[in-house]
Amino acid sequence: MSTTPGTPALPGAIRNRGWQVTFVGMGINLALGVLYSWSVISKAVPADWGWSEAGRALPYSVACLMFSLTMVPAGRLQDRYGPRVVATVGGALVGAGLILASLTSSLFAYILGFGVLAGAGFGAGYSATTPAAVKWFPAKRTGLVTGLVVGGFGLSSVYVAPLGNALILARGVPATMLIFGIGFLTIVVALAQWLRVPPAGFVPAGSAPKAAAAAPLKVDFTPGEMLRTWQFYLLWFMLACGAGAGLMVISKLVKMVEVQTGLTLGFLLVAILALGNGGGRILAGMLSDRLGRKPTLLAAYLSQAVAILLLASATPDNALGTGVVMAALSALIGANYGANLSLLPSTTKDYYGLKNFGVNYGLVFTAWGLGGFTLSLVAGAVFDRTHSFAFAYYGSAVMLLVAAAATLLLRPPARA
Numbered sequence: 001m002s003t004t005p006g007t008p009a010l011p012g013a014i015r016n017r018g019w020q021v022t023f024v025g026m027g028i029n030l031a032l033g034v035l036y037s038w039s040v041i042s043k044a045v046p047a048d049w050g051w052s053e054a055g056r057a058l059p060y061s062v063a064c065l066m067f068s069l070t071m072v073p074a075g076r077l078q079d080r081y082g083p084r085v086v087a088t089v090g091g092a093l094v095g096a097g098l099i100l101a102s103l104t105s106s107l108f109a110y111i112l113g114f115g116v117l118a119g120a121g122f123g124a125g126y127s128a129t130t131p132a133a134v135k136w137f138p139a140k141r142t143g144l145v146t147g148l149v150v151g152g153f154g155l156s157s158v159y160v161a162p163l164g165n166a167l168i169l170a171r172g173v174p175a176t177m178l179i180f181g182i183g184f185l186t187i188v189v190a191l192a193q194w195l196r197v198p199p200a201g202f203v204p205a206g207s208a209p210k211a212a213a214a215a216p217l218k219v220d221f222t223p224g225e226m227l228r229t230w231q232f233y234l235l236w237f238m239l240a241c242g243a244g245a246g247l248m249v250i251s252k253l254v255k256m257v258e259v260q261t262g263l264t265l266g267f268l269l270v271a272i273l274a275l276g277n278g279g280g281r282i283l284a285g286m287l288s289d290r291l292g293r294k295p296t297l298l299a300a301y302l303s304q305a306v307a308i309l310l311l312a313s314a315t316p317d318n319a320l321g322t323g324v325v326m327a328a329l330s331a332l333i334g335a336n337y338g339a340n341l342s343l344l345p346s347t348t349k350d351y352y353g354l355k356n357f358g359v360n361y362g363l364v365f366t367a368w369g370l371g372g373f374t375l376s377l378v379a380g381a382v383f384d385r386t387h388s389f390a391f392a393y394y395g396s397a398v399m400l401l402v403a404a405a406a407t408l409l410l411r412p413p414a415r416a
Contacts, residue, residue: 033156
């Protein structure tokens with residue numbers, strides 16, 4: 001550990017807790033991935049509850065919207081009061097929402113519990129993990145640390161969907177919601193107590209020395225200052241394109257493969273996609289520390305466009321339509337989608353600093369909810385009318401190519 005020139009030396013008892021906070025954050029996100037259990041819960045809702053097919057999608061859609069919108073106020077709160085408080089509130093909201101839903105068969109109660117309360121909890125918990133971790137490390141490890149923390153959320157569907165399915169078969173939907181509510185409330189709140197940020201004046205070992213300058217340079221941007229830079233809108237647009245293109249395909253991937261190739265891979269495909277999603281976040285973060293954010297983003301967008309066009313060309317009569325190739329394409333699509341959620345927070349931190357990182361990335365992250373899920377719903381509506389996935393395939397490819405072109409314009413904002 002070192003200190004900046006002119007800063008009093010920190011007490012010897014203070015040690016770098018970076019890896020502890022990183023893996024605690026990863027654990028919190030693994031628990032918050034209970035969001036992904038909705039796919040098995042909605043399928044298991046009994047017919048006598050009287051829910052329509054459109055109604056079964058509402059709690060999840062509302063949860064995702066609340067997730068993205070809560071990131072902004074939760075980010076501001078964690079910047080001000082610290083990650084421990086905000087993550088604790090997030091865990092409490094997730095638990096309370098799931099427990100509320102477990103008490104009834106009402107669709108409105110599920111929208112309120114799983115959608116509004118748990119959705120807000122997902123946003124609060126998620127917003128508190130990455131800023132807490134990256135503050136303990138030098139800039140050269142931002143990508144790796146971010147990838148590890150957010151990788152937990154991507155990997156969570158590997159276990160949460162089969163766990164939910166097993167509990168539903170054994171106990172039914174209400175009991176499963178109650179078990180999830182109590183279990184994940186306990187896990188997130190307990191882990192949140194280990195989140196902490198370094199003390200004022202802390203400089204991680206390995207940080208580059210600050211060069212003397214003729215005039216002070218801006219390091220930390222307030223949200224208002226960030227919103228006055230064109231780079232923010234370019235980052236927002238790129239995340240909307242990357243997330244939207246990914247989700248237009250991911251949300252219908254199992255059906256796409258079944259319709260085009262006749263393969264019924266079901267949960268296996270979902271698990272492979274989840275492994276790609278989580279692994280892609282970690283790998284992209286590591287690569288971006290070595291190669292830079294721009295080249296890694298460019299590679300992710302271009303390879304995602306290629307993977308989706310290959311998926312569009314798959315039929316039972318060609319090599320693309322085999323189970324092995326479908327599994328490989330699913331992993332690649334998941335990995336490139338996950339790369340967005342590792343590289344965009346890292347870039348936000350690089351450009352706008354750590355002091356207001358929580359709320360600043362919260363503003364960027366609204367692109368995931370407003371762009372990503374809006375486009376996935378549009379793709380579903382177009383399929384209902386045309387019975388074709390052409391819009392999802394070619395619309396995604398075009399958006400990814402535009403996002404790839406946008407990376408070439410990226411440069412840090414003026415800091416004078």
